[in-house]
Amino acid sequence: MARVTIKTIAQDLGVSHMTVSRALSDNPNVQKETREAVHKRARELGYVKSSVAMVLRGDSPRIAGLLLPNIVNEFYARFANEMALACEAQSWQLIIHLTNDDPKAEQKALDRLREVQATSVVMVPAPGGAKEPLASSASMQVIELIRQSSPDSGNPAILVEDRSAIHAAVQHLADAGHRQVAYIGADSNLTSGQGRLQAFCDGTKAAGFPASLDLICTGAPSFDMGRRHAQRILAQGQATALVCGGFEISNGALSAIMDAKAEQGDGIAFVGYGDPSFYAWLDRGLTTIQVPVTQLAQRAAEMVTSTHRSDESKQSSFLAQLIIR
């Protein structure tokens, strides 16, 4: 069945398509009867205004892109969920692309979004991705999430202030008597990686047992990376506690720990990153660094749906919190 357009309705009613257009937008310059007739017929035929035509004319489409490494990690899932709801409330649509932290996938996703003329993109920049997310993407507002592609990318960013929480995590472990505390986190390729590692080192120094280098593992953050390093740390048996600096890393490390526990029963103290619901149920509750997802998502939705794109590269930062269980 061919698309129902204002012309369909116009012919149907024997008026010009302009009259229909006016009637549908409740322009006063139409006979009341005509207007009602048009509305009625439109409803009957199931007419919907083509946003495509509107966009071609110059309206900016109420479409935003969201680029995440994945959506299985509960943090990203929650973020996407909340942001989608907030956008929906403003009649914005969200196109989600998963990058798996791969720069090529990231670039492709950005291109596809430009094709549909998405107004803005919220993205967790992939490590090693384009430093300047394509000059050409000047047409889209790019908002960086959690990490920054480069400290001076000039894009607005929504960040997490987690250094104090990481510091507190180390202190907490120290208070419990731990002296051999390992750390797994992103490498200094990522702005977030730098900050977290720094905070960890500061924490150990403050607690009086400067971290030994062989207890510090960094690299490109991923579930597997976290799992591998945790396995190694467990095998070495040197560390008595482990702090994670990344969502995926935390889950990966945890899976290694749970596996080991199933076999041997013992375990090491663990401080996770992010707070998926099940962390509260494992081992009578896992201590973890909780990131304020809702706030982040709401901020993102705000920035996306507000038409005034922040000219200044505004950065907002939200406070993470150590949840002790």
Added chain:
Amino acid sequence: MARVTIKTIAQDLGVSHMTVSRALSDNPNVQKETREAVHKRARELGYVKSSVAMVLRGDSPRIAGLLLPNIVNEFYARFANEMALACEAQSWQLIIHLTNDDPKAEQKALDRLREVQATSVVMVPAPGGAKEPLASSASMQVIELIRQSSPDSGNPAILVEDRSAIHAAVQHLADAGHRQVAYIGADSNLTSGQGRLQAFCDGTKAAGFPASLDLICTGAPSFDMGRRHAQRILAQGQATALVCGGFEISNGALSAIMDAKAEQGDGIAFVGYGDPSFYAWLDRGLTTIQVPVTQLAQRAAEMVTSTHRSDESKQSSFLAQLIIR
């Protein structure tokens, strides 16, 4: 900065926009030099073809909609994740809308998708939603997921054959000596609810202890609903085991059980629905009904990206499996 179009390039190079169009699509009817010059300039200016213009002309946009109750539940998250990846591989974009199982949100989402001329939608129909998802949506191919808005909706559907798994779950509990087995699931408002409840009842009959009605709880499926009913069941203390028939219900019931366990230490045998990663870690592993997410998602992506819309209301069904832990 104004959008870069073929006209921009044309003026720039002093040729007609048609030449540019031809050059960009590698039409042989252009001087080699011209073609190369055009390509070069296009790259420099960061030109991207407007899919909006193409769609207006008649191309169908490679955009599909995905309507899910939420995306926090790990099953839905995994589904969305896998489907998004599969779509990406085919250069399709996915617009995700969250309905929270609310018919009004569902209807709105469908309208928005029609506005952007989405080609097809994969949706978990909300309970009580439009029986015929809007005749007018004839323009979009609607694919129902997991449940059907009505048995004879006539839409293609991707379903889960979980009756044998539910049956097996009851048998498993019976083998372990349980006789008072409770069930929480969707009501008969949903096609999936009917089937699961039926399978549960059949199972208890086969096991020799027909389910007593006060151990059977049904209603609109949600986390809260699962949680409330589980709390009540625990408080009554009659049942020694509980089977869940729904993703959200399962997580809700589980949260009630974990809370109770934290307080009293005892618990009842539990068979979940869906298999989020952490089920394996709780209580040395939760027995659960595992739904083949990947298969479902891949099938969905296939149907969406294949241009030949299945005229016949094809239904595919994938087998769920009882995972005993």
Added chain:
DNA sequence: TTGAAAGCGCTAACAT
């Protein structure tokens, strides 16, 4: 080998 015209759905700006 190139260009000009028309049309996809819609509305602002002019007619009438």
Added chain:
DNA sequence: ATGTTAGCGCTTTCAA
């Protein structure tokens, strides 16, 4: 109060 025209970016068709 209603109709006509033009143009958003692109390709198909027809003309040079």
